[in-house]
Amino acid sequence: MEPEAALIDQWRSLLACYNEVACHLERxxxxxxxxxxxxxxxxxxxxxxxxxxxxxxxxxxxxxxxQSALSRTVTRxxxxxxxxxxxxxxxxxxxxxxxxxxxRTRHTEAKATHLAVxxxxxxxxx
Amino acid sequence: MEPEAALIDQWRSLLACYNEVACHLERxxxxxxxxxxxxxxxxxxxxxxxxxxxxxxxxxxxxxxxQSALSRTVTRxxxxxxxxxxxxxxxxxxxxxxxxxxxRTRHTEAKATHLAVxxxxxxxxx
DNA sequence: CGAATCTAGATGCGTGTGCAACTAATGTCT
DNA sequence: AGACATTAGTTGCACACGCATCTAGATTCG
Numbered sequence: 001m002e003p004e005a006a007l008i009d010q011w012r013s014l015l016a017c018y019n020e021v022a023c024h025l026e027r028x029x030x031x032x033x034x035x036x037x038x039x040x041x042x043x044x045x046x047x048x049x050x051x052x053x054x055x056x057x058x059x060x061x062x063x064x065x066x067q068s069a070l071s072r073t074v075t076r077x078x079x080x081x082x083x084x085x086x087x088x089x090x091x092x093x094x095x096x097x098x099x100x101x102x103x104r105t106r107h108t109e110a111k112a113t114h115l116a117v118x119x120x121x122x123x124x125x126x
Numbered sequence: 127m128e129p130e131a132a133l134i135d136q137w138r139s140l141l142a143c144y145n146e147v148a149c150h151l152e153r154x155x156x157x158x159x160x161x162x163x164x165x166x167x168x169x170x171x172x173x174x175x176x177x178x179x180x181x182x183x184x185x186x187x188x189x190x191x192x193q194s195a196l197s198r199t200v201t202r203x204x205x206x207x208x209x210x211x212x213x214x215x216x217x218x219x220x221x222x223x224x225x226x227x228x229x230r231t232r233h234t235e236a237k238a239t240h241l242a243v244x245x246x247x248x249x250x251x252x
Numbered sequence: 253c254g255a256a257t258c259t260a261g262a263t264g265c266g267t268g269t270g271c272a273a274c275t276a277a278t279g280t281c282t
Numbered sequence: 283a284g285a286c287a288t289t290a291g292t293t294g295c296a297c298a299c300g301c302a303t304c305t306a307g308a309t310t311c312g
Contacts, residue, residue: 007244011147014248018144019190021137026270036298056261064145066300071262073298093260093307118133122140152300162268182291192270197292199268219277219290 021121028117033110034080038065038073040114043082043107046099054088055097082106147247154243159236160206164191164199166240169208169233172225180214181223208232 022037029035035043045062046055060070074097077083082103088094099107148163155161161169171188172181186196200223203209208229214220225233 004241007241007248010248011244014140014144014147015190018140021140023190038298054260064141064149067261068263068301069299075262076298088260091260091308095261115130115133118137122133122136164268180290183289193291194271194293195269201292202268214290217278217290221291 017123021118024121025114025117028113029110032113033106035106035110036073038063038069039077039082040107040110042070042073042077043099043103043110044114046083046097047104047107054091054094056095059097077103143249147244150247151240151243154239155236158239159232161232161236162199164189164195165203165208166233166236168196168199168203169225169229169236170240172209172223173230173233180217180220182221185223203229 025040026037029037029040033040041063042059045059056067056070056074059074060067063070065073074083074085078085081100084096084098084100086096086098088096151166152163155163155166159166167189168185171185182193182196182200185200186193189196191199200209200211204211207226210222210224210226212222212224214222
């Protein structure tokens with residue numbers, strides 16, 4: 001019976017911690033940069049993946065989003081001129097996604113907010 | 127520059143861990159008991175709070191849901207006959223929420239699934 | 253080669269969410 | 283008591299999400 005209680009405690013604190021941080025992140029990013037958390041995370045993934053693989057698949061894998069949600073997130077980012085979406089030549093089903101200059105700038109700005117919120121609301125690990 | 131990287135690492139793993147567990151929980155609870163995670167969490171809160179305080183406020187406080195989301199979650203649970211919603215007599219704005227017998231049964235069943243998923247997908251703390 | 257199968261991504265649909273506005277009841281202050 | 287402010291909870295609205303489905307392009311195999 002002991003380990004069950006420990007599990008639940010762990011889950012509860014995970015839940016509390018995640019929601020605290022995610023909620024503040026969402027609001028701060030939206031208010032200061034007009035970005036949702038998913039949109040920011042997408043941009044963020046693109047800054048660290050510089051190779052030219054099929055992006056959508058890779059992104060979906062690296063993120064917590066369903067394929068359809070990612071597809072729509074990308075559409076929003078394209079409409080906001082933050083990323084480009086180009087078809088892959090070898091496999092024309094594939095889609096490349098790439099930051100625009102505007103996207104890179106926006107990401108850099110938002111990154112500061114992101115870090116500030118993390119510093120303020122993420123309790124440091126012992 | 128060091129602590130920033132640590133913060134981001136911490137956030138990334140929190141994100142990954144939360145989504146892994148939440149996603150599996152959501153699916154398992156829905157499939158086996160017809161409950162969303164929010165609904166289960168609401169029931170769960172009610173089993174541990176046996177006093178007769180104004181429930182909605184207390185629940186909202188104890189949970190990660192907005193007031194409106196909680197209100198609708200409660201409505202769903204009432205419609206499913208899992209909880210009762212009664213007006214408080216002293217303060218007729220207040221609302222009491224209480225498990226029905228069916229609700230208590232359903233919660234007990236679902237709790238087993240909940241624990242199983244946690245045991246399987248929550249990496250134990252060292 | 254041509255048909256069946258599979259894969260990458262987009263889209264229709266239903267649903268849960270947060271925000272803001274609303275209703276109803278309580279509290280306050282003169 | 284009457285006007286104003288505050289509080290508890292609900293509801294209108296827009297939107298992001300997941301699931302299932304669909305389309306288009308690749309692959310496999312007779």
